[in-house]
Amino acid sequence: MALVGVSGRRAGCYCLRAVRSPLQVPALQLHISKTAMGACQKDFESAVNQVKLLKKDPGNEVKLKLYALYKQATEGACNTPKPGLFDLINKAKWDAWNALGNLPKETARQNYVDLVSGLRSSSDSSSQVKPEADKKRAGYDTLVITSEDCITKIMLNRPAKKNALTTQMYREIMLALEAASKDDSTITVFTGNGDYYSSGNDLTNFTDIPPGGIEEKAKNSAILLRDFVDCFIDFPKPLVAVVNGPAVGISVTILGLFDLVYASDRATFHTPFSHLGQTPEGCSSYTFPKIMGPAKAVEMLIFGKKLTAGEAYAQGLVTEVFPDSTFQKEVWTRLKAYSKLPQNAMHISKQIIRNHEKEKLHAINAEESRILQERWLSDECMNAVMDFFSRKAKL
Numbered sequence: 024m025a026l027v028g029v030s031g032r033r034a035g036c037y038c039l040r041a042v043r044s045p046l047q048v049p050a051l052q053l054h055i056s057k058t059a060m061g062a063c064q065k066d067f068e069s070a071v072n073q074v075k076l077l078k079k080d081p082g083n084e085v086k087l088k089l090y091a092l093y094k095q096a097t098e099g100a101c102n103t104p105k106p107g108l109f110d111l112i113n114k115a116k117w118d119a120w121n122a123l124g125n126l127p128k129e130t131a132r133q134n135y136v137d138l139v140s141g142l143r144s145s146s147d148s149s150s151q152v153k154p155e156a157d158k159k160r161a162g163y164d165t166l167v168i169t170s171e172d173c174i175t176k177i178m179l180n181r182p183a184k185k186n187a188l189t190t191q192m193y194r195e196i197m198l199a200l201e202a203a204s205k206d207d208s209t210i211t212v213f214t215g216n217g218d219y220y221s222s223g224n225d226l227t228n229f230t231d232i233p234p235g236g237i238e239e240k241a242k243n244s245a246i247l248l249r250d251f252v253d254c255f256i257d258f259p260k261p262l263v264a265v266v267n268g269p270a271v272g273i274s275v276t277i278l279g280l281f282d283l284v285y286a287s288d289r290a291t292f293h294t295p296f297s298h299l300g301q302t303p304e305g306c307s308s309y310t311f312p313k314i315m316g317p318a319k320a321v322e323m324l325i326f327g328k329k330l331t332a333g334e335a336y337a338q339g340l341v342t343e344v345f346p347d348s349t350f351q352k353e354v355w356t357r358l359k360a361y362s363k364l365p366q367n368a369m370h371i372s373k374q375i376i377r378n379h380e381k382e383k384l385h386a387i388n389a390e391e392s393r394i395l396q397e398r399w400l401s402d403e404c405m406n407a408v409m410d411f412f413s414r415k416a417k418l
């Protein structure tokens with residue numbers, strides 16, 4: 024589901040329009056609470072108005088920032104009850120506001136003004152919309168989502184970073200899954216843009232620490248992780264991974280929750296959790312031993328053994344391996360044929376196959392996330408993340 028839709032271009036401008044109870048950046052509502060009055064009140068009001076005139080959708084992450092700063096500037100620290108687990112949009116908004124902690128109202132107001140000013144300059148310099156950009160479904164910055172032949176394709180789109188998953192990306196994926204679960208497609212496909220499927224969690228997620236400190240970040244990240252994996256556990260339609268290249272970390276573990284995994288012979292499967300001072304997630308502590316037996320699961324999840332596509336197939340993690348040269352052609356031909364099968368029969372079959380394990384998987388997911396919350400604060404984990412960044416710095 025797009026958070027904000029593009030309603031059309033008037034006089035060369037994109038008009039932002041709310042779609043299905045979106046984030047509703049309060050700036051778009053032109054409602055300024057009296058509590059926002061103060062030193063830079065005029066600038067703030069003007070920034071609120073300028074948001075309406077942006078020529079380009081700023082994307083969900085920015086809209087969340089705008090929302091959070093507006094609320095902080097007008098109401099102060101987050102003071103509302105946390106929305107429920109499945110209220111994804113309101114929860115994302117609440118998380119963004121809550122992450123600002125006790126940031127003073129004046130600072131929030133100034134930050135809002137600065138953020139809008141930055142958006143205006145980048146919007147002005149890129150007002151020439153490229154035809155390519157029109158193809159992307161609005162509202163997603165890190166994914167390219169297309170629906171064709173009854174297949175919704177969710178493509179991770181940070182090829183320069185090997186499709187490493189930022190917190191924004193986790194959130195966008197959850198929204199994309201929610202939308203795909205309700206659209207007309209019969210099957211949903213995940214793949215990566217570029218030479219990697221995904222290098223797993225973006226390690227910069229560890230460096231972006233909010234005013235509330237690392238403990239708060241770890242707590243919020245554990246919730247994000249649990250919600251993210253829950254979406255895969257509950258996804259109602261056949262879910263297919265088209266693993267176009269190497270896969271690392273969480274992009275491997277959640278494969279145990281997919282219904283088909285097609286891999287290029289260039290793909291590898293690597294879960295270096297111990298090396299990172301971390302522990303398994305994505306329900307892999309349960310699905311991997313079940314799929315490949317405990318001995319092979321331990322080699323991957325504890326000792327970080329990297330599997331080739333052929334090995335992953337032999338262990339049952341991968342459904343079929345294709346030569347890289349014909350991978351896309353063969354896989355999409357196959358999927359197009361599958362997508363024409365009767366939709367209800369496929370969905371009901373998935374339910375029968377998966378439903379009896381759901382409760383267990385949710386419990387395992389909650390436990391894995393709880394354990395990781397502690398791990399992220401450990402010296403082992405912090406040192407491993409620092410090692411990654413110092414290796415990069417030396418290059």
Ligand SMILES: CCCCCCCCCCC/C=C/C(=O)SCCNC(=O)CCNC(=O)[C@H](O)C(C)(C)COP(=O)(O)OP(=O)(O)OC[C@H]1O[C@@H](n2cnc3c(N)ncnc32)[C@H](O)[C@@H]1OP(=O)(O)O
Binds near residue numbers: 183185224240
């Ligand atoms: C306080 C708590 C906060 C926690 C928040 C957590 C939220 C939920 C977490 C869920 C748990 C998930 C766990 C995992 O997924 S563990 C696996 C994590 N991934 C890795 O350890 C891989 C790290 N990357 C690499 O080892 C190499 O980059 C790789 C082998 C993938 C590719 O090597 P290669 O030499 O071919 O390419 P580069 O290294 O030059 O990569 C190109 C650029 O991309 C950047 N990059 C790649 N992967 C990542 C990544 N995972 N995180 C951050 N950045 C990544 C790389 O730095 C290069 O960037 P520059 O061009 O800017 O140098």
